[in-house]
Amino acid sequence: MPTPARIHVAHALHEVFGEGGRVPDIWDRDLGEDAALAQALLGLCLRRWGRIQAWVTPQLKDPTRGVPLGTRVALAIGLAQLAWLPGVSDHAAVNEAVELAGTQDLGFAPHKGLVNALLRRAAKDRGALAAELEALSAALDRSPSVERALQAALTPHGAFLAADLEALWSKLQQPPRPAFRLLKGDLPEGLVSDPDLPGCLRLAEGAPFPRPWLESAGGMVQDRSSQALLAYAREGPVTRILDACAAPGGKSTALSLRHPGALLTALEVHPKRAARLRQTLQQRGIEAHVIEADAAQWLETAAGTFDLILLDAPCSGSGTLQKHPEWPWIAHDDQPRLTGLQHRLLAAAAERLAPGGLMIYAVCSWLPEEGEAHRAWLAQARPDLVPAPVWPGALGAEVDAQDGLTACFRPHPLRWEGEGFQGFAVRKA
Ligand SMILES: C[S@@+](CC[C@H](N)C(=O)[O-])C[C@H]1O[C@@H](n2cnc3c(N)ncnc32)[C@H](O)[C@@H]1O
Incomplete structure (x- = not known):
């Protein structure tokens, strides 16, 4: 029986490559001391998946035949350990992967012999295996959605070279520091x-x-980008705050600490996430009116206005590539739905801003349709909402900075350590 760490990694890889889904946040919760090995192994398999598969294909008797996912997963887990985890013995790396290949629902039993033969051969010279894998093109580990996200990250900051794009990709391959x-x-x-x-x-x-x-x-x-986003300059009283998309509650917490005494309303549409939000805020001693609702619908029907609105909208998460190495491989077919939802949320939130009030829109994404396009639409549709320069100019794209401050939050992806974010701030005249 393979160890729980390898089994968890195999399940996570099936979720990503079989279902096109994300790795669940708590996938490694019950692993105890083995969590570190599992995290390292999963990170390597996801970050080098393309190269690992490209290395395997020519080793097969008939490279034109499809290889079942169970075989790919067992091979990736074995090869990643042999190439990049020197602390794992040959025996553990090979035998556990072979066992995985024979495990129902995770492997593909008829290929146990193939997995065994390939891994034993690779284990004879682990240094050479690592060198061969590293020599393959890094572009194999990038899907078309990654290419687009990298371009979108750099484009607002002016002309860039192919080398900048490669530098950004390598930066995103390093596990983030908390x-x-x-x-x-x-x-x-x-x-x-x-x-x-x-x-x-x-x-x-x-x-x-x-x-x-x-x-x-x-x-x-809390990621550095979120902390910097919430360090906006705000003059004048803030008595009513709306966090329109609030779970799991990191930004609600920061808003409440920043404006003690203000009445905080926190909306969240998903019941489980709303329950978690309520619990988190309670544990932290943060007072808030938590409402489980679709924010667009609630904003369209509720009365009253807010001095401060944060719309940290649901998005593709393209800026979280470093934390979520599965991002290149998951399905992104719901982009039009997300973009439409962001638009609806923004239009509804704009209606609820009090005179003199500040609204901050943000997404952890670099894609222009999730931020810049909404900013352009709002500027034309709501001339009563004027850009509010509330962040240091260095946190924007250079072209946005005026008087040392910027109304567009867009830290440079190569010069800034933190998730990829874009946002903008407007004030109601
Ligand atoms: C980017 S996350 C918010 C993160 C949060 N602001 C924080 O810092 O902890 C977006 C949240 O919006 C929620 N959401 C998605 N659609 C929504 C809607 N129509 N109304 C309200 N919340 C929504 C998602 O479930 C998710 O929890």
Whole structure:
């Protein structure tokens, strides 16, 4: 029987390559100490999937015949360990992958012999295997949707070279370093201040992940881009805040800490996510009126206005490629639905902004149709909503920055460490 770590990785790969789905957030929750191995292994299989498959094909007796997913998964898991995880013995890498090939629903039993033969041969010279895999073109690991996302990330910042695109791709291949925020109490050992982003905390070199601190709601994980987005400049009173798409609640938490005493309404359409949002805010001692509703519908029918609206809209997540190495391989056929939903949410939210109020629209995506196109539409449809320069110019594309500030949030993907985000801020005149 293969170890749970390999079984979990195999399940996650089937979810991505069989179903076109995402790796669930909690896929590794019950793995204990083996979680680190499983995370490293899954990351390698996803980030090098194209090259691994290209290496396997010419080794087959008949390369023109299709290979079942169960065989591909077992081979990828075995080859990734042999090539890039020197701490795993030949025996463990080969035998466990062969066992996986024979496991019902995860492997393809008739190919146990093939998996065994290929991996044994590869194990004879692991250095050569790694070199052969690395020598294959990095473009094999990129789907057309990735090419588009990389172009979209760089284009707003002016002309760029093919080398910039490659540099961005390699940057996105490194597992991201977590960033944190203090919610209450003292800083735990091992966390240090980020010199470039006030309030942001990072792990000191070699420090363990601060799980007990997070579980006790002393702090939370929050990506640097989200923290920078929420460091908008805002003058004037804020008494009513709307977080229109709020779960899991990271930005609601930050909004509430930023404007203590303001009445916070947090909307979320998915029942499970709304329940999680409620629970998270409660654990953190954040007071909010959590409403389970479709935000567009709620905004179209509810009365009242808000001084501050955050619309952190559902999106393709193209900016989360570094954290979600499965992104290149998952289905992206619901883009028109998402873009339409974003438009509907934005139009409805714009109606509820109080005079002098600030609205921030954001998505963790670089695709122009998910941000820039909505900004252009709003500028033409709602001349009463004027651009509000609330972020330091360095966080925008250079062309947007005026007087040292920008109303368009679009950190440079090569110069900024954090998820790919784009957003804009408007103020009601
Ligand atoms: C990008 S996430 C928000 C992340 C959140 N702001 C945070 O920082 O923790 C978008 C959220 O919008 C929710 N959502 C999707 N469609 C919605 C709708 N029509 N109305 C309200 N929420 C929606 C999704 O379920 C998801 O939880």
